[in-house]
Amino acid sequence: MPIYDLIIIGAGPAGITASVYAARKKLDFLVISLDIGGQAAWSGDIENYTGYQFITGPELALKFEEHMRRYDTALREGEEVLEVKKSGEIILVKTNKADYQSRSVIIASGKKSKELGVTGEKEFKHRGLTYCATCDGPLFTGRDVAVIGGGNSALDAALQLTKIAKQVYIINNTVELGGDAIMRQKLQAASNVVILNNSKVISVLGDKFVSSIKIKSSDQEKELTVQGVFVEIGLTPNVAFAKDVEKNQKNEIKINLRNESSIPGIFVAGDVTDVPEKQIIIAAGEGSKAALSVFHYLSRKVF
């Protein structure tokens, strides 16, 4: 079995940028990822990535991918990492398809949507319940929908839906909506939005497709007739495979200024880390830093 210099886990902005730097440092490395582009590919309009005054998420993701592929990088797409473990000086990476060995690893696995954890959520996924308003929103033209959540991603989803759906309910479990003031104002100006604060979803109901949700508002239970449920309650780090590294309260992997985790040889970059602020441009910058740190680590160390 070959021993790589580096294995990069994830191909979002952080992982792809790390791969570009690793290729230019002529490291012998591999990229393993379920998808390409990560959350950036799911973003709508991006106006804060320097050099592009305006670009859409899918377009920027495509640019990232082209940049990575320029270097004949070995890529295992659609492969899921199940375990990362240090054994002596070598790091073992186990996936759903193979086992690999490497002298170093960069974890850049990002974040994914949080689930509600209520009855009916799994059964009705893609049967009216979705985690991506940008993707599936247009399917709900003229229907009644509920957005679950009260932060920016929920407000963004609700705003998109006001233009498509008949009635938009926002189910928010705190006293009032969070997010940016400008987005709250836009929502208040829309005529087809009902905001239900202090409310939470208890179950999702239906036959073949979603037909209603049961909610609890100020200790009273009621049923809302909706055909669409958009879950936007935030994100959770993809860390199930990295049991041994230290994490913070949000389950993000703790790193130092050199992107080192608590285990030497395991570096981490992007949204999966505890760096403050999650932005595409920050993830990309962190990816380059992690790759350079790996380069220094490998050149200092005798294997």
Add this chain to the structure above:
Amino acid sequence: MAKSVKVYSTSTCPWCIRAKQFLKENNIEFQNLDVSGDQLAADEMMAKTGQMGVPVLDIDGEIIIGFDKEKIKQLLGL
């Protein structure tokens, strides 16, 4: 003979864009059905799959939900 390929998609979903791009790269002709603007196409897709997630590919009657590259390759003999 070339297989009949239909893609049920919305213009905004990243996996739809990738699926269509993949077909183009492999010179596969396909019919694109935008389910956001076309209620009949949306109903057809939901009847065929019992679900609402996009993209859905119909390759000579065989249904693929999501951008499953390996399955697409297999059905198209790529």
